[in-house]
Amino acid sequence: MQRTLNFILLFATLLFFWVWMNGSVAGDVIIVGVLASFIIALIFRNGSSIFSDFKPTPRALVYSLLYILFFLKELVKSNLSLAAIVLSPALPLNPGIVKVRTRLKSRMGRLLLANSISLTPGTLTVEMKGEWFYIHCVTVKSADTDAATAAIVAGFERYLEVMYG
Amino acid sequence: MTGKNMIKRLLALLLLASIGAMFASLLLAYVPDTDLNFTARYYAEHTAADIGAANIVTAIIVTYRGLDTLGEVTVLFLASGIVGLVLSFGRKQNTTLRNLVPVGELLTTASQYLAPIIMLLGVYVFVNGHLTPGGGFQGGAIIASGMLLLLLSDPLKRFSHTLIATVESFSGVGYIALGLVGLVLAGGFLDSRILPNGVLGELISAGAIPLIYSLIGLKVGAEFSSMLTSLSETEDL
């Protein structure tokens, strides 16, 4: 049962990407896409799709929209702060690797969290071990684990927890 | 030793200088054409009506010069076969498996999600070979890159040889069979006009080109994959 669901999800994701790549929903495109997605999903039947762990509740849909907005805001904000650092003649750095804790369990959620942390400049995921993430920061505000968790992880985790758990 | 090296280097430089002078004369005498030459003009004017492919390069590779492409695919097949053969000679029997640095969680997860999408991109590239840039060779290379991602996320992973060999032989046989059908039904070996040309710019058009290019794509992908696997299996048994 779980495997069938997984297969269907992967198939749907691939078909979605196929239509996106082609940029059209003409009949022949869909037919070829169904065929190609089916074969690839068959080859990767042990694999999983981006939406495998997604919780299909209305709240999660709203939160994923909010998550994208929040992420874009963080991206621009932190890029500007990094730009200030790079442009200042003295290079006010205070680098270090801190340890943070995450509550996320699902693979996709953890991947998204690590990617979001890496993409916001100033923080970079170096290693993931169980519930501990090791983050390199350009400016370390506090080496304490709990304070760093609140500063780096909490913002993203709030949304991801609802979406992927 | 150093003196001998010196002489060798000097000779190499002399040789290169002469080749370089040749190249320089070629470059200085080169004037870009202002118009297409005879062959190119023929292709430009007749492809759309005769073959029905929007991508003229694809029309040349698959139909006008189809026999050359058959040769290329054969060369690639031989290369991958010889790589496998050379590496399987005198393989050591009892080497221990390497103890590698384990792969990080992020890469395993990401490759699991990305590999199907890379494969899908490969299929997109070779199915749309007659409309957009790309085609069988590029699509095959992209599919092999997807395999490569899987291999990187688990260096000791072993792919199914039978699957790769089956895909390779089926696509090869299908390619030849389509060529023979062209010989019977249309103008000659590997003629794509065994199916109707359709409307220029649609996905299913240009005769048998999407079909032939898909088979080439699968074959090239399987050949690259078998090269990768035979290289990655040099040390076990």
Added chain:
Amino acid sequence: MSGLMTAMTAVLCIAMLVAALVAIRVLGDKSLPIAILAAGLVSLLASVLFLILASPDVAMTEAAIGSGLSTFLFFFVLARIRSWEKGEREYDGEKHD
């Protein structure tokens, strides 16, 4: 916009020549992984140059092959040689001259 294209070509060509010279150790680093990386850079930049020369098919081939496959082949052989040399000193690629 041909001026833009010409400037782009010039920048790319400079980059390719520098990378090629690094690769065969006329200038720059002498280690073998760097040489392979530089050769990969040459082929990736060549793909952009092919696109400027109005041949997207070739550009796509070069991008698909140069980005992963050929680099991987080189590094895999290098890694095998390194693992066979385990116990001897670290492989630096330049033992013999």
Added chain:
Amino acid sequence: MVELLIYAAATLVGMAFLLALYRFFKGPSAADRVVAFDVLTIISISGIVFIALAEGRGIYLDVALVYGLLSFLGVIVVARYLERGL
């Protein structure tokens, strides 16, 4: 006006490219060069988009698609080699 802006943007991209090339040339360690390689490939995607814009041909974007999805493979290969995981 728009053309002028495109020229300005292309100039800035070219300068970024040259800076990254300097880092590739300079080193000092192998990993530094890999970072520079990564940055050069990302900048090249912008370059491809600029070429498509200048020529006005949307089909060139397919190349950027392949480039964007595959260029990270090279970096991963080198990184795995450097950490002795290949």
Added chain:
Amino acid sequence: MVYIAMATGFLLILIGFYGALTNRNLLRMIVAFSIADTGINLVIISVGYLPGRTAPILDTTVTAAAAAARIIDPVPQALVLTAIVIGVGVTALMLAYTLKLYEKKRTLDIAKFTELKW
């Protein structure tokens, strides 16, 4: 623009030959060969380029009727496309031989392989 690209192609060929002739490490020679390969492809492509024209793919901007006046020569592209793929096959073949030679001799120095010298 064509001249710059063509000159770069020729220079890459020369650099590749120089590297293949002066280096004694087998892997480095293969790297040099692949650079020369890229250079040759670049030269062939720039021969096919016609200034002010665009890629040989028909769509709404380049219609089939206007194709002969708008596109560049497609034949060199078809040649180079297959040449690149074959180039990777050849590189893989050379690397496999190198691996085998290393396994036998435990060295990558070309001067140490003396069996075929006379």
Added chain:
Amino acid sequence: MTDTPLGILGGLLLVAGATFLLLGGLGLVRMPDLFNRIQAGTKATTLGTLLTLAGTACLQPAWGIKLLLIGMFILFTNPVSSQVLARAAHRMGIEKSPQTVVDRLAEDTGENS
């Protein structure tokens, strides 16, 4: 490529994206050690490329779908490569800049502290 408001907006976005690319290149040259270079280099260039894609989408609205797809691929693949590289660098024991205040990972794994 006309001077419509959307076209002007696209041009400005292009310039903004190119500025971020330049900042990334500058950071790559100026930063003192490898981890900071990864931060400055790959992150700023990601935003720069995204803005460039957005600007192009404004200039040529018909390409929007494909540009969005390219942007998504970049967002998905780029952090993966930089994380793998950072991890490899840490395992190799790349020298960190003397300004580094804390390294919990080296403390926990006990290597190359």
